[in-house]
Amino acid sequence: MDFNRTVLVTGGSGFIGSHLVCSLVSRHPDWRIINLDNLDYCCSPRSLESVEDRANYTFIRGDVCDSQLVNHIFNTENIDVIFHLAAKTHVESSFETPSVFQHVNVDGTRALLGAAHQARHQPQRFVYVSTDEVYGASLDQVFDESSPVRPSNPYSATKAAAEYLVRSYWDKYKFPIIITRSNNIYGPRQFTEKVIPRFLTLLQTNRKCTVQGTLPKSRHFLFVDDAVSAFLLVLEKGIVGEVYNVGTSCEIPIVQLARELVKMVKNVPESEVNDWLEFVPDRPRVDLRYPITCEKLQRLGWREEVCWAEGIRQTVKWYQDHPDFWKAEPPFNQSHVLTGSDALYNTH
Numbered sequence: 001m002d003f004n005r006t007v008l009v010t011g012g013s014g015f016i017g018s019h020l021v022c023s024l025v026s027r028h029p030d031w032r033i034i035n036l037d038n039l040d041y042c043c044s045p046r047s048l049e050s051v052e053d054r055a056n057y058t059f060i061r062g063d064v065c066d067s068q069l070v071n072h073i074f075n076t077e078n079i080d081v082i083f084h085l086a087a088k089t090h091v092e093s094s095f096e097t098p099s100v101f102q103h104v105n106v107d108g109t110r111a112l113l114g115a116a117h118q119a120r121h122q123p124q125r126f127v128y129v130s131t132d133e134v135y136g137a138s139l140d141q142v143f144d145e146s147s148p149v150r151p152s153n154p155y156s157a158t159k160a161a162a163e164y165l166v167r168s169y170w171d172k173y174k175f176p177i178i179i180t181r182s183n184n185i186y187g188p189r190q191f192t193e194k195v196i197p198r199f200l201t202l203l204q205t206n207r208k209c210t211v212q213g214t215l216p217k218s219r220h221f222l223f224v225d226d227a228v229s230a231f232l233l234v235l236e237k238g239i240v241g242e243v244y245n246v247g248t249s250c251e252i253p254i255v256q257l258a259r260e261l262v263k264m265v266k267n268v269p270e271s272e273v274n275d276w277l278e279f280v281p282d283r284p285r286v287d288l289r290y291p292i293t294c295e296k297l298q299r300l301g302w303r304e305e306v307c308w309a310e311g312i313r314q315t316v317k318w319y320q321d322h323p324d325f326w327k328a329e330p331p332f333n334q335s336h337v338l339t340g341s342d343a344l345y346n347t348h
């Protein structure tokens with residue numbers, strides 16, 4: 001079958017990537033969607049069960065840092081669009097293994113950019129999915145896309161470094177890149193190390209929510225479907241060389257989040273909510289909040305469609321309906337990751 005467009009999604013087996021891949025495969029049967037992912041500990045192939053037999057879906061298990069493999073993909077497939085999501089994403093771990101984060105997030109982006117730029121078939125768009133954390137924290141200033149970048153943890157520093165690399169390909173070669181910086185994204189299938197699934201998993205197994213620190217830390221939470229619709233809109237209407245914040249006004253203090261989830265999962269009265277909270281030490285310095293404005297994206301026509309009440313309802317229900325989704329997953333053996341042109345193309 002001839003396809004109108006070939007889209008490469010890196011990190012397509014991860015939380016956001018799998019929602020993006022499912023959406024692309026279903027909405028665009030005339031597009032071929034290739035997912036390049038090394039199946040790190042935080043993802044499950046089951047996230048893509050609904051599309052794995054589709055004729056327009058191809059999975060390549062491999063490492064985005066493997067230049068030989070990445071060059072091979074660009075030399076053998078006519079890639080029109082790249083959504084680059086593959087990354088190490090857990091902030092806590094980035095303090096323990098910053099060099100791993102630097103390798104995957106920066107070197108991986110460099111390998112991908114180099115291969116995409118040198119490909120015989122020139123891509124139309126390279127969308128780099130970055131984070132609001134590159135701005136660093138703010139108590140009162142709301143960040144827009146022109147605000148200075150001041151990352152304050154190893155994860156966000158590597159995302160910012162990768163952004164600079166991406167931007168340099170626009171500045172130097174007019175390679176058609178677009179960068180998105182999103183708030184915290186939540187929804188079904190997110191790995192249990194992130195705050196909402198962590199709280200839900202603890203509560204479902206009758207353990208207390210461990211709230212880190214006592215500082216008034218809050219986060220903005222955007223439902224994953226809204227994030228995906230922003231990425232798809234940016235692909236079609238975004239201006240090359242530009243950065244787009246993807247944000248939400250839904251800001252929730254972490255303690256309030258825990259309390260809300262206790263009530264939803266344990267169904268207890270207000271007077272018993274505290275029995276399900278446990279305060280544990282936090283890092284010495286932690287970013288309290290990341291306020292951003294996304295007027296630029298809204299001018300393209302994007303609106304947040306899923307309110308917090310609905311998004312969290314769907315999320316809680318998914319974790320209740322799939323209590324073993326993450327439990328049953330054995331750690332993937334990294335030695336099985338394919339390299340170079342030996343990569344197995346697992347069509348469908």
Ligand SMILES: NC(=O)c1ccc[n+]([C@@H]2O[C@H](COP(=O)([O-])OP(=O)(O)OC[C@H]3O[C@@H](n4cnc5c(N)ncnc54)[C@H](O)[C@@H]3O)[C@@H](O)[C@H]2O)c1
Binds near residue numbers: 038191
């Ligand atoms: N989750 C959020 O709240 C959020 C917010 C803003 C931006 N982002 C960005 O969105 C992207 C996806 O985030 P997520 O939450 O889905 O993360 P995730 O950890 O669920 O998924 C990351 C994916 O990348 C893959 N991966 C890791 N290293 C790889 C490598 N070397 N080669 C190939 N694949 C590799 C993993 O296997 C996994 O499938 C990341 O770039 C992240 O920085 C996430």
